[in-house]
Amino acid sequence: xxxxxxxxPILGIESSCDETACAVLDADGRILAEAxxxxxxxxxxxxxxxxxxxxxAHLAHxxxxxxxxxxxxxxxxxxxxxxxxxxxxxxxxxxxxxxxxAKGIALAHGTPFVAVNHLEAHALTVRLPGLVEDGxxxxxxxxxVSGGHCQCVAVDGVGRYRKLGGTVDDAAGEAFDKVxxxxxxxxxxxxxxxxxxxxxxxxxxAFPRPMKGRDNCDFSFSGLKTAVAMExxxxxxxxxxxxxxxxIAASFQRAVAEVLAERTGRAIAMMxxxxxxxxxxxxxxxxxxxxxxxxxxxxxHGYRMVAPPIRLCTDNAVMVAWAALERLRLGxxxxxxxxxxxxxxxxxxxxxxxxxxxx
Ligand code: KG4
Ligand code: ZN
Numbered sequence: 001x002x003x004x005x006x007x008x009p010i011l012g013i014e015s016s017c018d019e020t021a022c023a024v025l026d027a028d029g030r031i032l033a034e035a036x037x038x039x040x041x042x043x044x045x046x047x048x049x050x051x052x053x054x055x056x057a058h059l060a061h062x063x064x065x066x067x068x069x070x071x072x073x074x075x076x077x078x079x080x081x082x083x084x085x086x087x088x089x090x091x092x093x094x095x096x097x098x099x100x101x102a103k104g105i106a107l108a109h110g111t112p113f114v115a116v117n118h119l120e121a122h123a124l125t126v127r128l129p130g131l132v133e134d135g136x137x138x139x140x141x142x143x144x145v146s147g148g149h150c151q152c153v154a155v156d157g158v159g160r161y162r163k164l165g166g167t168v169d170d171a172a173g174e175a176f177d178k179v180x181x182x183x184x185x186x187x188x189x190x191x192x193x194x195x196x197x198x199x200x201x202x203x204x205x206a207f208p209r210p211m212k213g214r215d216n217c218d219f220s221f222s223g224l225k226t227a228v229a230m231e232x233x234x235x236x237x238x239x240x241x242x243x244x245x246x247x248i249a250a251s252f253q254r255a256v257a258e259v260l261a262e263r264t265g266r267a268i269a270m271m272x273x274x275x276x277x278x279x280x281x282x283x284x285x286x287x288x289x290x291x292x293x294x295x296x297x298x299x300x301h302g303y304r305m306v307a308p309p310i311r312l313c314t315d316n317a318v319m320v321a322w323a324a325l326e327r328l329r330l331g332x333x334x335x336x337x338x339x340x341x342x343x344x345x346x347x348x349x350x351x352x353x354x355x356x357x358x359x
Contacts, residue, residue, distance in 0.1 A: 039054060082324055124170055
């Protein structure tokens with residue numbers, strides 16, 4: 001299997017959900033330039049991501065963003081050693097836009113193209129040079145907690161993933177967003193809910209701890225959200241008093257933190273001593289209460305917890321370029337006929353190796 005250094009820098013593109021992002025890394029993985037455009041304001045009036053609006057916004061902003069980031073990096077297109085885009089899982093309109101732009105550059109300049117699995121990008125981010133002292137070796141346990149994903153994955157190597165468990169309904173971030181909406185916090189709910197919860201009593205409401213104690217590491221959050229909705233509906237008509245809202249927020253947050261920690265403890269047990277490292281990624285990793293609960297749980301099992309900085313935990317293109325770089329180092333690139341995939345589990349059979357042109 002060929003391994004080694006790339007022939008030039010790598011351009012990464014992210015457009016699988018509501019962030020339009022580009023990044024250029026040098027052949028060793030150092031960040032030369034990066035930019036993320038959030039579409040939060042475009043989707044906020046609808047209380048969630050509207051796929052058609054997302055696709056149009058990616059189309060409107062991506063070409064300029066690529067030019068700008070390439071300019072900032074001081075890299076010419078002909079110098080690139082690879083060009084990559086998130087090719088799934090995600091919203092198909094955005095995936096088509098991102099992969100289309102990447103393939104166009106690859107075709108025009110004869111550059112290797114990499115169709116990056118977005119979940120693989122989250123999974124490998126922590127291996128970016130300089131992020132964790134002394135680097136991160138395989139295997140490790142990944143807890144991915146964002147608005148779209150909630151799963152525990154054994155990361156055995158590039159392309160080598162074993163999903164240990166995942167949510168049977170909502171993702172953790174989705175639960176924050178839905179409860180945020182119930183509390184009148186706008187969208188996305190996570191950051192606002194954490195702020196509100198900081199002045200609340202997390203012991204006031206005994207919300208359920210779904211899945212706690214089950215002999216696996218699956219998650220479920222929709223019952224917890226329903227319990228919050230019922231509590232809200234029991235309150236007298238009119239706006240919720242601030243302290244009630246804060247106590248509900250804190251009690252909900254405590255329930256999520258407790259469940260995430262307990263479920264992650266199960267996942268650590270399922271690793272069977274193969275590793276001593278827990279990596280947490282995704283927007284929910286920004287939550288201080290949740291991070292603290294995970295850190296304590298990891299330590300209880302003799303594990304160390306690491307999380308990339310928040311800007312690399314949430315959707316970004318640095319992680320896409322890095323995942324592509326890891327694949328290119330193994331000699332793996334993809335055909336220009338690779339069709340983006342709205343669903344693409346990490347343990348799909350073609351995660352290992354080159355995905356050849358089939359057309
Ligand atoms: O990773 P991300 O930016 O996008 C994807 O969903 O892929 O994650 C966004 C999610 C949203 O659901 C948001 O409410 C949640 O992460 N989030 C938080 C916090 N910051 C963001 N949830 C809880 N506490 C936070 N501080
Ligand atoms: Zn993501």
